[in-house]
Amino acid sequence: MEPLVKSRSLGKSYGHFRALRGVDIDLQPGQVLGLLGHNGAGKSTLIKSLLGAHSYDGELSVLGMEPQKNRVAIVQQLAYISDVAVLPEWMTVKQIINYIAGVHARFQQEKVNGYLAETDIQLKTKIGRLSKGMKVQLHLALVLATDVKVLVLDEPTLGLDLMFRTKFYQQLLDWFNQGDKALIIASHEVNEIASLLTDVLILRKGAPVVSGSIDSVIERYNKVAVPEVKMKQAYSARPLQVLEAVNHSTCIFDNMKEDKLASLGEVTKPTLAEIFVAVQQES
Ligand SMILES: Nc1ncnc2c1ncn2[C@@H]1O[C@H](COP(=O)(O)OP(=O)(O)OP(=O)(O)O)[C@@H](O)[C@H]1O
Structure with missing residues (x-):
């Protein structure tokens, strides 16, 4: 059509x-x-x-x-x-x-x-x-x-x-x-x-940074609660965004396999709003 x-x-x-x-x-x-x-x-x-x-x-x-x-x-x-x-x-x-x-x-x-x-x-x-x-x-x-x-x-x-x-x-x-x-x-x-x-x-x-169906976009990104001791390892995986919280940091990753990220901390799916904020900060 x-x-x-x-x-x-x-x-x-x-x-x-x-x-x-x-x-x-x-x-x-x-x-x-x-x-x-x-x-x-x-x-x-x-x-x-x-x-x-x-x-x-x-x-x-x-x-x-x-x-x-x-x-x-x-x-x-x-x-x-x-x-x-x-x-x-x-x-x-x-x-x-x-x-x-x-x-x-x-x-x-x-x-x-x-x-x-x-x-x-x-x-x-x-x-x-x-x-x-x-x-x-x-x-x-x-x-x-x-x-x-x-x-x-x-x-x-x-x-x-x-x-x-x-x-x-x-x-x-x-x-x-x-x-x-x-x-x-x-x-x-x-x-x-x-x-x-x-x-x-x-x-x-002026340029598209994310585009597609909501499901495909959410699928692409992961959010990981990374404890302080694993932050060096997390940085080497190049997070889009790092937000410091109490006793851990919340990192958003783009296009990284969930099983690879699991060694850093608990992996969950970010909301669209969290993805929106993270991609604005990407250099
Ligand atoms: N008529 C115009 N002449 C020159 N520059 C313009 C004109 N209209 C918009 N711009 C510039 O183009 C860029 C995009 O503006 P646009 O209004 O499309 O943004 P927007 O995403 O709708 O923003 P907002 O959420 O603030 O409404 C801005 O830098 C704006 O200053």
Whole structure:
């Protein structure tokens, strides 16, 4: 099956500055790709390329089309929610629903009403008067009601409290589980999104440092609790990261056989968040 998003050696320069390079993506229906990286790692630059918002180098196809040339066709089936509230503040909730119903061929008004019924959002309220969390809920409801195939979220829950976050992810998963959809979520909040992901792409200074299915990534790394007396031996096995604890150090290793590491101490699997932190420190 043709991937919903496919890229090969995707890159982007701003003038002489290389903000993104060497990104390969194969996003199939049913996949949730976590796009992880610290500030300035290139996440938004990659998303802007997918949206056709700027030029890029390398190969990129979104829903079988070239983003810059086919923006209008692509946004019928791909939606984007950013951390920046973009809904017109002067409109009421009802007005924005009517407006989108008029311009978006795939918009299903009864769906948006269903999503909003689970919130405290009133149709007559001006968007400018909604709380930040409510605006995000409204935005999500509008997007999910357009029945897109690919949804791209850039730090979607930034500034939302735990209750709004939980509701947000619940609605998102209800939509995703209808099938045939793919999600891309860019975030620093690795712990928050880790359980949703099927795949991950970790960027550092614009380049991919970890990429693949969650299972294959977790498989690759090991965490070992190494007692002080074995630390010299541990260093010779070149850990990615060493964190000192009481009476031992926690070392993360990449691509080392578990039986070899067992002589150093107890071997367990690191979490995605621990891998994320460890690969940022790799020289
Ligand atoms: N329009 C631009 N012109 C020049 N440099 C830019 C531009 N947009 C982004 N950059 C630079 O490209 C790099 C990647 O930025 P980008 O916004 O993609 O990172 P990010 O991973 O989304 O970061 P954050 O998590 O802080 O949003 C940064 O060094 C940034 O300063």
